[in-house]
Amino acid sequence: MATEILMPALSPTMEEGTLAKWLVKEGDTVSSGDIMCEIETDKATMEFEAVDEGVIGKILIEEGTEGVKVNTAIAVLLEEGEDASAAENVSSQAPAEAPSDAPAAARESKPAEAKAPPAPETDMTPDWPEGTKLKKQTVREALRDAMAEEMRRDENVFLMGEEVAEYQGAYKISQGLLDEFGAKRIIDTPITEHGFAGIGVGAAFGGLRPIVEFMTWNFAMQAIDHILNSAAKTLYMSGGQMGAPMVFRGPNGAAARVGAQHSQDYAAWYMQIPGLKVVMPYSASDAKGLMKTAIRDPNPVVFLENEIMYGKSFDVPDVEDYTVPFGKARIWREGSDVTIVSFGIGMTYALEAAEKLAAEGIEAEVIDLRTLRPMDTASIIKSVMKTNRCVTVEEGWPQGSVGNYISSVIMQEAFDYLDAPVINCTGKDVPMPYAANLEKLALLTTDEVIAAVKKVTYK
Amino acid sequence: MAAKKPTKKTNASAEELKAYYKDMLLIRRFEEKAGQLYGMGLIGGFCHLYIGQEAVVVGLEATAKEGDSRITTYRDHGHMLACGMNPDGVMAELTGREGGYSRGKGGSMHMFSKEKRFYGGHGIVGANVPLGAGVAFADKYKGNDNVTFTYFGDGAANQGQVYETFNMAALWKLPVIFVIENNQYAMGTSQQRSTSSAEIWERGKAFGIPGEAVDGMDVLAVKDAGERAVKHARSGEGPYILEIKTYRYRGHSMSDPAKYRTREEVQKMRDERDPIEQVRNILLENKYATEDDLKAIDKEIKQVVNDSAEFAKNSPEPAPEELWTDIYATEVPQEA
Structure with a gap:
């Protein structure tokens, strides 16, 4: 049966081209792989090969013709034994209409109307019931306990990173874990973030539950391709067949006097990525409860800790299995005059500002987001509807901030x-300087939060 | 155009040879059809064809056992067909339809099969190398004897993370086989212009990883070398490198005019070294098969490929709701 040879699309964007030159003539026999003609696209001249065997029965578009639309019949191919008259009577195997339109017609596709699921309702239940026994614990101890508890619970959980095992952790977060779990599960890596992050993601594909520690999140810049392209997107790209259930964790943001390359807050960066969950705890109880939730979560979780917070002590519930759900903000302080929204170390400034403002008669409601993705925006909205004013507080840079x-x-x-514009309190728009006085100027301060609150409350 | 090289002595049985012939031919015909559908606008974006490299995956898959894993780059159609994935599902993914392996959401470069332990299909050059070592890490952690075939190209072999991975794979004796599919061109840049060493596998020596160069146009040579590599990795000795010298007949992607090499170079390879013709000649010369037997195989393959194209054309586009699914898992994915 004679078939039409169609003008091919030879690039992702080609709609038409020039049929520059025929390299075969009517009557020639062609087989798969033979060059039939040259076609000029907007980018290049391409050789067009035969796919099927046959005899060129008729050339329909002469060489030199410009603006030949993709899928126009350019020649007729005869099967062995067919005579040329068959070329006049082609039963076109090609679709009559442009095939790229066909699928659209087959299904009324209006992706723009597809709606994201609605935001969840606010959940105001306290993290632990009244009367729960509490113990004082540092954020450091809380993180270690969370990992140890989850490693006892699931033998597929393991920790890998630089100095996590024999050195007991560069910041001592993994202290004692090598002794309890051994070298199979507490794994010192070479200094090779790109490589070990990729191996961690592969291990998660393979059925394990890795915790990948970055000595700091600054070094994870070397590995960000695996966090985004390999971990976050695979579930989607595989149609739900496989993903990377794992935790990437380590200290984030400014420490003290370590300069520009070691002092960056990545909250806003990772918060942008669908497929990731992003956690940034402030208190020890949240560090513990959220870390346990992160390890159990079937998705890749970016867990942003803070070096300055590691040594701070908080009440932590002294219970068997304490977890905190993702996507639920914590209201640290109720108030009716202004809503202060923060997370991570930013909460230090938010709470201190609220104390001082209370002394001046301004009652701030302070919300700790705890997780940035999913984000409990419902709790923010509910609070703002009450206070009519909002100030956001974070250490990161101003442009494209969480605020x-x-x-x-x-x-x-x-x-x-809203009775006033929302103000975003952030770190200054500069790389972190080393000099003590300049570093202080670059960082966010409690006074700046207080000033912002006074501005939105017109005090 | 038959390959005129004298046939080598082989221990492969007639049945094995026929299976290799069939598997390679399936990849070739499938890729030709994919090129045709691309030309018709049914396949969009980037489409990287495997034509010419068929002996690599077919030779290595012949050495794999149930439980072994494979992972590769974006030139992945051949790997999927060779490990037994359904041509219909692969072709429908190329056309971005519901019936595709990723329900149309991955495309040519991003396809997976949990069932066949095919871990993708990755679009970032070099990134699949540590991922493959990670899959091998999981097998070693679980204490089984599975191995992971980690395929990448001569271009990817210049990425830093490949050597980070070599170091850790050797250090931790991971059961991974690094398969460098050296088709001589990293997109349009020849190996001579991009790579300081003529023998890429020798870079493994710096990490204590054994390896060898292999004639990638000869499926039997690939299988022999693959058996050595698999034996090494499966017995707990750690990684092994196969640098398989192959050749892609088509451009880097569908939109590559391939002006960086001569047509004669491509034609010479097709005429003298074609992997499918080589097996065809062995089959005929040894009277393992007649012309008619092979014609029957050709016909059968053509039917499978035409059916996959029909399926891929007729499968509907994914429903608009699919935009919002598979972003987050609600439960831990079950192990395959």
């Missing part, structure tokens, strides 16, 4: 409730 996103959510969902 920017929160501001936009408030604008869209509670615009009519």
Whole structure:
């Protein structure tokens, strides 16, 4: 049966091209792989090969013709034994309409109308019931206990990173773990973030539950391709067949006097990525409860800790299995005059500012987001509807900050409730300087939070 | 155009040879069809064809056992067919349809099969190398004797993470076989212009990883070398490198005019070294098969490929709701 040879699309964007030159003539026999003609696209001249065997029965588009649309019949191919008259009577195997339109017609596809699931309702239940026995614990101890408990619970959980085993952790987060779990599960890696992050993701594909420690998140820049392209996107790209259930963790943000390359807050960066969950705890109880949740979560979790917070002590419930759900903010302080939203070390400034403001008669409601993805925007909106004012507090840079996103959510969902523009308190828009005085100037301060609150409350 | 090289002595049985012939031919015909569908606008974006390299995956898959894993780059159609994935599902993924392995959400470069332990299909050059070592890490951790075939190209062999991975794979004796599919061109840059060493596998020596160069146009040579590599990795000795010298007949992707090499170079390879013609000649010369037997195989393959194209054309596009699925898992994926 004679078939039409169609003008091919030879690049992702080609719609038409020039049929520059025929290298075969009517009557020639062609077989798979033979060059039939040259076609000029907007980018290059391409050789067009035969796919099927046959005889060129008729050339329909002469060489030199410009603007030949993709899928136009350019020649007729006859099967062995067919005579040329068959070329006049082609039963076209090619679709009559442009095939790229066919699927659209087959299904009314309006992806723009497909809606994201609605935001969840607020959950205001306390993290632990009244009367729960509490113990004082540092964030460092809480993180270690969380990992140890989960490693006891699931033998597929393991920890890998630089100095996590024999050195007992560069920041002593993994102290004692090698003794309890052995070298099979507490694994010292070479200094090779790109490589070991990739091996960690592969191990998660293979059925394990890795915890990958970065000595700091600054070094994870070497591995960010695996966090985004390999870990976050695989579940989607595989149609749900496989993903990377794992935790990437380590200290994030400024420490003290370590300069520009060691002092960056990545909260806003990772928060942007669908497929990741992003956690940034402030207290020890949250560090513990969220770490346990992170290890059990079937998705890749970015867990942003803070070196300065490691040594701070908090009440932690002294119970068998303490977990904190993702996507549930914690209200540390209720108030009716202004909503202060923060997370991680930013909470230090937020809470201190709220104390001082209370002494001046301004009652701030302080919300700790705890997880940035999923983000409990419902709790923010509910609070802003009550206070009508909002200040966000974070250590990261101002442009494209977490606070920017929160501001936009408030604008869209509670615009009519606002009595003042939302102010985003952030770190200064500079690389972190080393000099003690300059570093202090670059960092966020409690006074700046207080000033922002006074501005939005017109005090 | 038959390969005129004298046939080598082989221990492979008639049945094995026929299976290799069939598997390689399936990849070739499938890729030709994919190129045709691309030309018709049914396949979009980037489409990297495997034509010419068929002996690599077919030779190595002949050495794999149940439980072994494989992972590769974006030139992945051949690997999927060779490990037994359904041509319909692969082709429908190329056309971005519901019936595709990733329900149309991955495309040519990002396809997976948990069932066949095919871990992708990765679009970032070199990134699949530590991922493959990680899959091998999981097998070693679990204490089984599975190995992971980690395929990458001569271009990827210049990425830093490949050597980070060599170091850790050797240090931890991971059961991984690094398969460098050296088709001589990293997109449009020849090995001579991009790579300081003529023998890439020798770079493994710096890490204490054994390896060898292999004639990638000869499926039997690939299988022999693959058996050595598998034996090494499966017995707990750690990684092994196979640098398989192969050749891609088509451009880097569908939109590559391939002006960096001569047509004569490609034609010479096709005429003299074609992997499918080589096996065809062995089959005929040894009277393991008649012309008619092979014609029957050709016909059968053509049917399978045409059916996959029909399936890929007729499978509907994914429903709009699919935009929002598979972003987060709600439960831990079950181990395959």
